[in-house]
Amino acid sequence: MPRTIGFLVYPDFQLLDATGPIATFEIAARYAPGAYRLLFLSRDGGLITSSSGMAVTTMALSDAPPLDTLMVAGGDGVKDPASCGITLAYVRDTAKTARRIASVCSGAYVLAEAGLLDGKRATTHWSRTKDFQKRYPAIRLEPDRIFVQDGQIWSSAGISAGIDLSLALVGADEGETLARRVAQQLVVYHRRPGGQSQFSALIDIKSRRFDTLLAWAREHLAESLSVEQLADRAAMSPRNFARLFTAETGVTPAKAVERLRVEAARALLDSQPLQVEDVALETGFGDPERMRRAFIRAFGQPPQALRRKAKAG
Numbered sequence: 001m002p003r004t005i006g007f008l009v010y011p012d013f014q015l016l017d018a019t020g021p022i023a024t025f026e027i028a029a030r031y032a033p034g035a036y037r038l039l040f041l042s043r044d045g046g047l048i049t050s051s052s053g054m055a056v057t058t059m060a061l062s063d064a065p066p067l068d069t070l071m072v073a074g075g076d077g078v079k080d081p082a083s084c085g086i087t088l089a090y091v092r093d094t095a096k097t098a099r100r101i102a103s104v105c106s107g108a109y110v111l112a113e114a115g116l117l118d119g120k121r122a123t124t125h126w127s128r129t130k131d132f133q134k135r136y137p138a139i140r141l142e143p144d145r146i147f148v149q150d151g152q153i154w155s156s157a158g159i160s161a162g163i164d165l166s167l168a169l170v171g172a173d174e175g176e177t178l179a180r181r182v183a184q185q186l187v188v189y190h191r192r193p194g195g196q197s198q199f200s201a202l203i204d205i206k207s208r209r210f211d212t213l214l215a216w217a218r219e220h221l222a223e224s225l226s227v228e229q230l231a232d233r234a235a236m237s238p239r240n241f242a243r244l245f246t247a248e249t250g251v252t253p254a255k256a257v258e259r260l261r262v263e264a265a266r267a268l269l270d271s272q273p274l275q276v277e278d279v280a281l282e283t284g285f286g287d288p289e290r291m292r293r294a295f296i297r298a299f300g301q302p303p304q305a306l307r308r309k310a311k312a313g
Contacts, residue, residue: 002029002037003068003173006094008110009042009058010087012077015050016159017104021071024166027182032174039064043087051076061090067098069169074105074125074158088114095152102154102169104162111153112136120150125158126267143267163188209248210234218260221284225257261285262298269307276303 005025007018022038029036042048045060070091091114095101103111108124109132111117117139124132129143142148147156147165156165163186171179213234217225230253231241245253265283268274277288285291292302299306 002034003099004037004039004065005069005071006039006041006064006067008070008072008087008091008107009040009048009050009056010073010075010077010080011049012051012075012080013048013073014075014105014159015052015054017073017075017107017162018050018056018071020160020163021104021166024163024170024182024186027185028170028174028178031178031181035174043084043090061086064090067094068100070094070098070101071162072101072103072107072110073162074103074107074109078106078109091116098152100152100154100169102156102165104156104165105158108132108155109135111155112139116153117155120153121148122150122153122155123148123157124155127158160188210245214256214260217257218264221257221261221264222282223284225284227253230257257284258294259298262291262294265291265295265303266299266306269303276307279303 009018025036040056040058041064042058043061045058047055048058049055095116105125106128108122121140121142123142123145126143133141146161156162167179167183227242228238231238234241261283265279268279280288280291295303
């Protein structure tokens with residue numbers, strides 16, 4: 001039987017938040033006939049108009065069949081479903097029976113209002129970080145992630161990140177070979193790992209061999225992360241590790257660590273009221289001048305200039 005996936009929308013939802021994932025599963029079903037059944041859902045059914053003015057035909061929640069997966073789109077209208085008792089009751093009830101629940105972009109607000117994210121890890125669009133953290137302090141928000149899985153709950157960053165999340169779901173359901181074919185058909189990168197920064201895609205890794213190591217390094221940026229330390233973590237000699245890492249990823253270990261640090265530092269500068277010196281310490285640069293030089297290499301501007309732009313935006 002096909003896995004039934006419901007896409008919950010509401011007035012002023014973001015069109016790509018829903019249609020990006022739908023296209024992903026629709027193409028997957030071309031290669032694996034019968035794999036998925038796709039439905040648009042809304043509180044009362046009928047035509048629902050997105051923030052772009054385009055409308056989609058939806059099924060009422062009361063008529064929805066049992067779901068394998070519920071995906072909640074984000075958008076400007078998120079405040080309405082977040083305060084709607086019928087919608088929240090449906091999300092809570094579905095979470096008891098569905099295999100998984102997912103949100104795209106600010107759709108995480110709906111899951112948060114429903115109480116599904118309390119004590120869990122989650123992410124949302126970077127521009128919503130401050131407001132989300134203020135509203136839901138019990139949620140372990142990871143603002144610098146493309147997507148996050150915590151148990152049956154998945155959440156993604158904004159807009160195109162919903163495609164990354166959907167490719168991960170297809171990979172979990174039907175295998176990575178099919179997910180790769182879908183990504184090729186979509187003409188998108190297969191695929192940005194969930195732990196990659198949503199602020200920039202600075203590391204365009206050609207091989208996924210060192211994904212686990214890079215994920216560990218991202219969580220230990222305050223440490224030295226020398227070639228010797230990384231090699232020890234990878235259970236390799238420093239010389240062999242450095243050679244193989246560079247051949248597999250296209251960058252040296254030192255350059256990869258620097259890129260991880262500037263991504264994390266930029267995320268902190270954009271979302272936290274920290275001094276540049278504190279950010280430099282927390283992300284392992286130690287010296288603000290060292291961080292400034294790294295920012296100029298990565299972004300063409302120093303940290304202070306990027307922070308001013310973020311505040312102006």
